[in-house]
Amino acid sequence: MAEKRVALVIGATGIVGGNMIRHLDSREDWQVIGLSRRQPYYESDATFISVDLSDPEECRSKLGELAHITHVFFAGYTDRPTWAEQDAPNLALLANPMDVIEPLSQNLQHVCLLQGTKAYGSQLGPFKSPAKESDPRHMPPNFYFSQQDYLIRASEGKSWSWSCVRPHAVCGYAVGIPMNLVSCIAVYATISKELGLPLRFPGSPITYSALYMATEAGLLSRAMEWAATTPACADQAFNVINGDYVRFENMWPKFAEFFDMETGPLQRIDLPLMMADKAPLWDEIVKKHDLVPNAYEDMAHWPFAQYIFNNEWDMMSDMTKCRTFGFLDFIDTEQMFLDQFAELRANRVIP
Numbered sequence: 001m002a003e004k005r006v007a008l009v010i011g012a013t014g015i016v017g018g019n020m021i022r023h024l025d026s027r028e029d030w031q032v033i034g035l036s037r038r039q040p041y042y043e044s045d046a047t048f049i050s051v052d053l054s055d056p057e058e059c060r061s062k063l064g065e066l067a068h069i070t071h072v073f074f075a076g077y078t079d080r081p082t083w084a085e086q087d088a089p090n091l092a093l094l095a096n097p098m099d100v101i102e103p104l105s106q107n108l109q110h111v112c113l114l115q116g117t118k119a120y121g122s123q124l125g126p127f128k129s130p131a132k133e134s135d136p137r138h139m140p141p142n143f144y145f146s147q148q149d150y151l152i153r154a155s156e157g158k159s160w161s162w163s164c165v166r167p168h169a170v171c172g173y174a175v176g177i178p179m180n181l182v183s184c185i186a187v188y189a190t191i192s193k194e195l196g197l198p199l200r201f202p203g204s205p206i207t208y209s210a211l212y213m214a215t216e217a218g219l220l221s222r223a224m225e226w227a228a229t230t231p232a233c234a235d236q237a238f239n240v241i242n243g244d245y246v247r248f249e250n251m252w253p254k255f256a257e258f259f260d261m262e263t264g265p266l267q268r269i270d271l272p273l274m275m276a277d278k279a280p281l282w283d284e285i286v287k288k289h290d291l292v293p294n295a296y297e298d299m300a301h302w303p304f305a306q307y308i309f310n311n312e313w314d315m316m317s318d319m320t321k322c323r324t325f326g327f328l329d330f331i332d333t334e335q336m337f338l339d340q341f342a343e344l345r346a347n348r349v350i351p
C-alpha cells in the first residue's frame with residue numbers, strides 16, 4: 001500500500017479548517033494533524049496540537065517534531081479592526097509554523113493557502129466582475145498578498161509548490177463560529193418569527209438585487225485537496241465558488257417559505273444595534289423548542305451580517321480557470337442555503 005500523505009491543517013477549529021479535516025478523515029490516503037488554540041468541536045481521527053501560532057517560541061517548542069508533513073492546508077485567520085492592522089498578525093500565523101516545519105519536512109510537497117474574494121478588493125468597494133485570477137492586485141496592504149509572497153519566497157529553489165484558493169462566503173457546518181451567513185440568516189429569521197414579524201431583508205435595496213455567490217464548505221475542501229495534489233496546479237491561484245450567481249431578492253421568498261413566514265418589504269436596520277438585546281429572547285426560544293443550548297453570541301455575528309447585506313456591488317468570481325485545470329464540481333447555491341437551514345433544524349440548533 002502507498003504511504004499515506006500527511007496533512008497539516010492550520011486553523012482546525014475554523015469553518016474552513018474544520019470542514020477540511022472532516023473531509024480528509026473520509027479519505028483513506030491521508031493522515032491528518034490539526035493546529036489551533038482551542039480543541040475541535042467535532043469528532044475526528046486527526047491528531048490535534050493546541051498551539052498559539054502568533055508566538056514563534058511556542059511554535060518552535062510544540063511543532064519541532066513535525067518532520068513528516070507532506071501537505072499544508074493553511075486556513076488560520078485572526079481578525080483586527082482594520083484591514084491594515086490584519087496584515088502582520090495574519091502573516092505571522094502562516095510564517096511562524098512554516099519557519100519551523102518547512103526546514104524539517106524533507107518530503108513537503110505542497111502548501112495550499114486560503115484566500116478569498118478580498119484578494120480582488122471586494123471589501124473596498126465595486127471591483128471588476130467577474131474577477132479573474134490574472135487581475136492585477138489592488139493597492140496593498142492585504143494579508144493575502146503578504147502570505148502568498150511569503151510562500152513564493154520560501155518555495156524558491158525547493159521541491160514543494162504552493163497554491164491559493166479563493167472562495168466567497170464559505171457556508172458549512174460549524175459550531176461556535178458566528179461569522180457564518182447560514183446561521184446568521186437562520187437566527188434572524190427565527191427571532192423575526194418569534195416576534196410575529198415577516199421575514200424582511202434587513203440590508204440595502206441595492207444589495208438585495210446585486211449578484212452574489214457563495215462556496216459550500218465541502219466543495220471547498222474537495223477543491224483544496226485537488227489543488228494540493230494536482231501537479232498542474234503548482235504555484236497557481238484559483239477562484240473556488242459554487243459556480244452559480246444568485247440575488248438575495250430571488251432567494252429571500254424561498255427562505256421565508258422554509259421558515260413558514262411571509263416575506264416582508266425591505267427594511268434596512270442596523271443589525272449590530274437592533275439585535276444586541278435579543279440574547280434573552282434567543283434563550284427563551286431555545287427553551288421553548290427544546291433546542292441544543294447554543295449561546296446567542298456563538299450563533300450570529302451581526303457586524304458580519306450587516307457587512308454582507310450592505311455591500312452595494314456585484315460579487316462575481318470567474319470559475320473558468322478552475323474548470324480548465326480540471327475541477328468541475330458545482331452546487332446550486334439557493335438549494336445549499338435551504339439544505340443547511342434543514343441541517344440546523346435536524347440538529348435542533350433552530351426550531
Ligand SMILES: NC(=O)c1ccc[n+]([C@@H]2O[C@H](COP(=O)([O-])OP(=O)(O)OC[C@H]3O[C@@H](n4cnc5c(N)ncnc54)[C@H](OP(=O)(O)O)[C@@H]3O)[C@@H](O)[C@H]2O)c1
Nearest residue numbers: 011012013014015016036037038052053076077116169170
Ligand atoms: N469564512 C468565509 O466565509 C471565508 C470566505 C473567503 C475566504 N475566507 C478565508 O479563509 C481563511 C480561513 O477563514 P475561516 O473563516 O475558516 O476562519 P475562522 O473560522 O475564523 O477560523 C480561524 C482559525 O484560525 C485559528 N487561529 C486564529 N488565531 C490563532 C492563533 N493565534 N493560534 C492558533 N490558531 C489560531 C482559529 O483557531 P483558535 O481560535 O481555536 O485558535 C481557527 O481555527 C481566511 O483567510 C479567510 O479570510 C473565509
